[in-house]
Amino acid sequence: MFDPEKIKDLKKQQSAWEEKIESKLSKAPERQKIFKTISEIPIQRVYSPGDIPNLDYDRDLAFPGEFPFTRGVQPTMYRGRFWTMRQYAGFADAEESNRRYKYLLDQGQTGLSVAFDLPTQIGYDSDHPLAQGEVGKVGVAIDSLLDMETLFDGIPLDKVSTSMTINAPAAVLLAMYIGVAEKQGVSSKDLNGTIQNDILKEYSSRGTYIFPPQPSLRIITNIFGYCSKEVPKWNTISISGYHIREAGSTAVQEVAFTLANGLAYVEAAQKAGLDVDVIGPRLSFFFNAHLDFFEEIAKYRAARRLWARLMKERFGSKDPRTMTLRFHTQTAGCSLTAQQPKNNIVRVAFQALSAVLGGTQSLHTNSMDEALALPTEEAVQVALRTQQLIAYETGVTDTVDPLAGSFYIEHLTTTIEEKAMDYLRKIDELGGAAAAIEKGFIQREIQESAFRYQKAIEAGDRVVVGINKFQIKEPPPSGLLKVDPAIREQQIQKIRKIKQTRDNTRVLSCLDSLKKTAEGSDNLMPPILEAVRAYATLGEICDTLRSVFGEYTAVSTL
């Protein structure tokens, strides 16, 4: 973008300028000897065209909606419509969560995002011994289609888009969603939404795995294949860097490990005979919005550019929709403090702003009280209003990618892309993302970053307001949301009732045919859907699959 001769001249000027400043530093030193981003990218005093000498507008940026999509996935971005405001919610039972969804929709939220409790996420019914103490705690308890019908009662599934944070049993919950749609008279072809369905990051970062990698990848590609025909508008996977970041990674690692997982899914689909441009357009992503404002903005832009290049160059994609990295963002839960919790409102606002300036397609803003408990209704309202303020009041949405061309942002974008690519080469050498996880490489990289981050806080090198600076004495927080432990007993009663009233012969035959399909190689979605329709429980379906696929044992990395 710049004349090389002029850059040479500029660099000379800059050296002279730096020299002049250095001489004064002994009297008026800077705050720190070294400045760096969270990813430990060194930050210079100032940036100029000399720091992005090779940046080519057409090749590296292009206009929004054009390859390599650095500036955004659509030509008009938020001038057309705002991102989807989607607060992750769910707790206790289906009735309670249904009330929260209706409240959020009334408050102007534009999409739903379902949080399931841990037994549901790991494929156990609420009456399983391992579910003790966990039912309804971090999300809603779903045991059968009956709970799912209650969860979406009065919410027309052809009118909302629903994101479900479900991974190992994603096929079952998607089947339940389709089952509810059928009862509402809505065709699966009209359903909009997302299942997370990203098992690789469960092994490395989030922990709700069930089956070993190979059968898990088969379930995932079965979902890809089924949805491409039957649920064509569904986002079949949300390849998630969010939890990798929450586990302690840097921004560069978040991009690298997420895209590495993405490559593994595309390769698995290709091996299963699915064309990259059949499944590619329905892949979506999920990133974290952390504290380092500019690094975060550059991260989203770098991820978009790198994914587009990988899809085109590595897989020969011809469809721009395959090359576009569409993503959801959530602000960083790990950055919230339990101390002076109102400060979290401000943290979340800055983080959300970085996601918007980075071109997100949908956004969850954390509530101020989430380091303490599940959010109260009031806290969720402030979090949602934060998004609405950014959208309607700040004006940052009126032009596309307003920070493009900033010497610093472009330098960071290029650096993050390069450093992420270095990791991808390393992961390729290890045999791809699944192999790198089984060798513990990714987990160790994340662990080390998490430890460094904590050490920097304890040494005072990284300031966290309210933790290692500006602390106050404060009374313990009050009015926190608490889930009633009686929820488990209620769920157990519901399971008993459903097992008494359903056609148990039909259930057994459905589970038997699911088992046979699992032992063979046909698509698992049709028999799962049949079992769901017969009110087989989530636990029964997952146990059937466990009996064929076995269970994953984590590798030790400590």
Next chain:
Amino acid sequence: MSNERKIRVLAAKPGLDGHDRGIKVICHALRDAGMEVIYTGLRQTPEQIAATAVQEDVDVIALSVLSGAHDYLFPRIMELVKGKGLKDVLVIGGGVIPEEDIPALKAAGISEIFGPGTYTSDIVQYIQENVRKT
């Protein structure tokens, strides 16, 4: 007990919670402070944790739960630990644990609860000052 033996810590994740960033950071810090640390990995039942504590002859059990299941899991683990006669084991807990839940957990025998924002150096110090006291 001889003070020459290194302090042995069982770091455990009971229940179904997958948040292990904190416990892993703590394991690293305890090792750097000269302790021997055995990490159980995810999804341990209270029975497994108590059995491992006996088998490994530990001085400290450090429990981490961020799912809200501490109200069931911590007292259950204490019950089993006491049942196995591990009276001199120091048991500490951490995670997202509301202030109002702490008295009941302490009554069940958990010595201390460490919430979000705790320094690893404070945990190290607490263990060094309170281990093998009984």
